Amino acid sequence: MNRSADPAKNVETRVYAAPEVIPPGERRRHPRYLLTRPVITIPVLADGSPDEERVGEGYTIDVSVGGMSLRIDQSEPPRLSTLVVGVESESSQYHFSTVRMRNVIESSEGKRIGVEFVEPERCVFRAEQLQPWFDARTFSLAPPANEEALTRWCGLGVTRPVVTDYVQVCSACRALPTFRHGCRKCGSARLGNIQLIHHFACAYVGFVEKFEQHGDLMCPKCRAKHLVVGADFEYLAGPYHCLDCNWRDSTPEHIAQCLRCGMRCPASQLSEQQLIGYHVHRLDPLVLIDSVR
Template sequence: MNDRRIHPRFRLDRPVVVLPVLPDGSPDVEHASKGATLDVARGGLQLDIEARAALREGASLAVGVEQAGGGVAYEGVVVRHIRQRNGHVAFGGVFAGDAHRLLETGSRLPAFSPDKLAYDLPGSNQVYDKWAQAGVLKPVLMDHVQVCPRCGGLPTFRMGCRRCGSGRLVEDQLIHHFACANVDLASKYEVDGMLKCPKCRTKKLVVGSDYEYLTTHRCLACRWSDYEPTRVGHCLRCSLRFAGHEAVERELVGYDAQRLDVLALLPPS
């Protein structure tokens, strides 16, 4: 069925930019053309452009239409018919194709991939970058995430041993005896139900005035002792253990686009 019969077309004369889409989905900036719209419908539009690009039926394009308030709004079009006219090319197309999918809301946001155990965009980052360089897309910072320094996978973080990264830590309680500066395990002070300093033999120690407690941690995996556990990352993808500060902070970048609102171009019915 012909589009003309489904959606009535309305005359519209606006400057446009046409970017052909290459087979890998990136814009063909070298063959960008300028022109003007002839008419527009809900499902497609008809254009008159400079004949720079060798258009063919079925080709995918990104069409940017200059907005009344400034700026250019884009939509993806697949060419349906072409007419040559005095060095210009008039063609009609429907809103579809690679560029149309690219500009769809939600398709340009990074999302967590359960298969890769990492945040990723739905397509190739290089393609998004080229669209951004062409001015169709605009990179927008969505979030920051900390990822594995080796594979970029998503890690978990917890307090663990600084040497081996294990979370199998137990606490040791120490006593610091003020009078003789002795620092030893609390268990070594416990003699016959009271506290007695193993260094200076002072008995009946009173917490606060004679001693204070200090807490240290001992790793059951590697027997390393440390005063306090450190933040350790464990990559869910490659199982690498690394110090928390070694995690790579990555920006999650989405791409924003000013998409052509066709309904706004049409007169109210």
């Protein structure tokens, strides 16, 4: 790239008027807005963890939807090309974004760093990386893959752990179960259900066989004949019986079976797993721009 064509080079000698809009012919893609806010820069190591030894502090000079210019008070500018940048909002809360360093310009006032926001898929804190995930090998919910790095980001105040959910897991191996309605005694899902008839007129409820009379339906209590479903009576679910052990019950039990070890038990006997994710206050360039526009 031709250094003299570097757009950030031109910025040094310009006098800004906020909001600044790119003049025609300018190479910059987005309008830049003057903004002075405290900022911290944290280099990102190859494994996605922070380089705590090289945290820089300074302030923002300008911001666009594509990137920012920063003044960093550091004898050595960060050598790494990927940084997490935190900008302090008006409410004193830092908001963070992953950026790529574009250039470092030395001037009498110190070091000025030009950065651009990375594509969402290159962000250090992608939403799916901050949450527990389903490990299909163990049929269980695993902590975020880069939890060690996230813990170090927590140490810098960038991320913080949050309880996101509680899930029921196998008490033997912590894997996820499937569920079905089944027999309280033996756990079988093969249940029969004996149907009942509720005769509206006299409020009698009884087994269907008791109503059946030579191809007609007749109420055994009030002797009404030619009963019509919906108009004269409704079917009700009667007691359940287990086709395997013949147990009878008014309501079936919620039965769980572990996907991994196969343990089958009432759902009430499962263990509870607390799911922990990580939260980060994200920097939205549009919000920053709106605050100065």
